[in-house]
Amino acid sequence: HxxxxxxxxxxxxxxxxxxxxxxxxxxxxxxxxxxxxxxxxxxxxxxxxxxxxxxxxxxxxxxxxxxxxxxxxxxxxxxxxxxxxxxxxxxxxxxxxxxxxxxxxxxxxxxxxxxxxxxxxxxxxxxxxATGYQIEFPFLDRDIVCDKEVLKEFDEEYRENLVWLYKRMFPPKYPNIAFIGLVQLIGPIFPLAEMQARYVTSLIRGYIPPHPSIPEMHKEIRERQEFLQKSFYIAARHTIQGYYLPELDYLGCYPHPLQIIRKYGFSLYLKILFGVPNSFQYRLVGRQSWDGADDAIKVYNGCEPSKIKKS
Incomplete structure (x- = not known):
């Protein structure tokens, strides 16, 4: 609210x-x-x-x-x-x-x-x-969004909006629930929400390993919250703060350079590295890749669509 x-x-x-x-x-x-x-x-x-x-x-x-x-x-x-x-x-x-x-x-x-x-x-x-919002899910127990046992570890101002989720999505005690897009990024939210949705569907279909043990999930969440407290001033809005590219890397979405170079060549990789940031790079290789992703990256970086060579 x-x-x-x-x-x-x-x-x-x-x-x-x-x-x-x-x-x-x-x-x-x-x-x-x-x-x-x-x-x-x-x-x-x-x-x-x-x-x-x-x-x-x-x-x-x-x-x-x-x-x-x-x-x-x-x-x-x-x-x-x-x-x-x-x-x-x-x-x-x-x-x-x-x-x-x-x-x-x-x-x-x-x-x-x-x-x-x-x-x-x-x-x-x-x-x-224009004072922001309190994170609240009236239809869910507060313990689902944030484990009550960990609230006492944080300052009162910080715990108001504290969200305790593994991979920014999964409550450790309720791993069959996933929150998509419950992040405030320095960068665009929709590419991350898409990758989170792909992560959840891949987990359901068994394409990626299951969650670690509950203590290990708590440990990883705690380390992440400690990092946020060191990086940003203490405020309720910063409990869900994050950086665009590191958050995607955290999900395991990092597009490996060698895979891209082998499939598309060094020129496209340079556009990804030094060109206009975009989310098409996450559609180049792997499951749910898109044949037009490389062309889209070229267009974003100034190449006229009519001059793109079709293979």
């Missing part, structure tokens, strides 16, 4: 939507500015992907002011947090229609908001919480 200010002990009114509500309004109005946000002073809490998108869209069309609250002070470390990108975000900052503010200190009944730096914004009409 969405994380709202009430989860932090702050009272909120129904008029203050979560980012998912805002996105549904945008979709239903063909990406035009929703009438409820026109000529309004809007404060957006959060600085993730949704917050960036919403703040830019509102600041481009709303005649009033838009503020975006960054809840953490800048602390630049390599791979310390999930990157957020929006090409025209800085352009909106330079025009002054979008202003960055620190975390909220207090919401006042008169419609004003006080921030941690002591500044204050009057007459705020709408607060949008």
């Amino acid at each position: 969405p994380i709202l200010l009430r989860d932090f002990g702050v009272n909120e009114e129904n008029k203050d939507p979560h980012s998912s509500c805002y996105r549904s309004v945008i979709i239903n109005t063909s990406k035009e500015m929703p009438a409820d946000f026109k000529d309004k002073r809007v404060v957006i809490v959060g600085c993730g992907n949704s917050a960036m998108d919403i703040s830019v869209e509102l600041s481009e069309t709303a005649s009033s002011q838009v503020y975006i609250c960054v809840r953490r002070e800048p602390k630049i470390e390599p791979s310390n947090c999930h990157p957020t990108m929006k090409t025209n975000f800085y352009e909106r900052l330079s025009t002054g229609t979008l202003i960055v503010k620190p975390n909220i200190a207090q919401l006042n009944e008169d419609g004003s908001i006080e921030f941690m730096d002591g500044t204050k914004v009057e007459n705020v009409d709408v607060v949008i919480y």
Whole structure:
């Protein structure tokens, strides 16, 4: 479910939507500015992907002011947090229609908001919480998603969204259940979800070895969570964090260079190594390979389809 200010002990009114509500309004109005946000002073809490998108869209069309609250002070470390990108975000900052503010200190009944730096914004009409989500499966016991015995090993903030799954998919005590796509990647999610689905079907059909023992699965999951805690700052969203290529390698999907070179030649391997990253490389060899994968890689790297030689 969405994380709202009430989860932090702050009272909120129904008029203050979560980012998912805002996105549904945008979709239903063909990406035009929703009438409820026109000529309004809007404060957006959060600085993730949704917050960036919403703040830019509102600041481009709303005649009033838009503020975006960054809840953490800048602390630049390599791979310390999930990157957020929006090409025209800085352009909106330079025009002054979008202003960055620190975390909220207090919401006042008169419609004003006080921030941690002591500044204050009057007459705020709408607060949008782009604050993320709590991982929850109401139809499943919590013990399935995360073993209750391991929760006490982690800080309270971290354990809120802790997911305890072998290969990012399988609960050790319930290996016949698989969660597909329950990962937040630095990179595209759909290629990984596809490879996870292929892994599950291969496991069912007996193409790959069965799971190791339960203690071994716990050991591997624990090592992975310790790695995440060292790599990223402690936050609920980082319990399912990962990197695109290493996650695919972790599933055993790494396309071996010698196999590719033997079948397609050194030129194609160089395109994979130094060219535009894409998921077609996982369809070159092995089960469920695709005859058009090599041509697709060439097209992605600038080769005109009409100039591809057909064998």
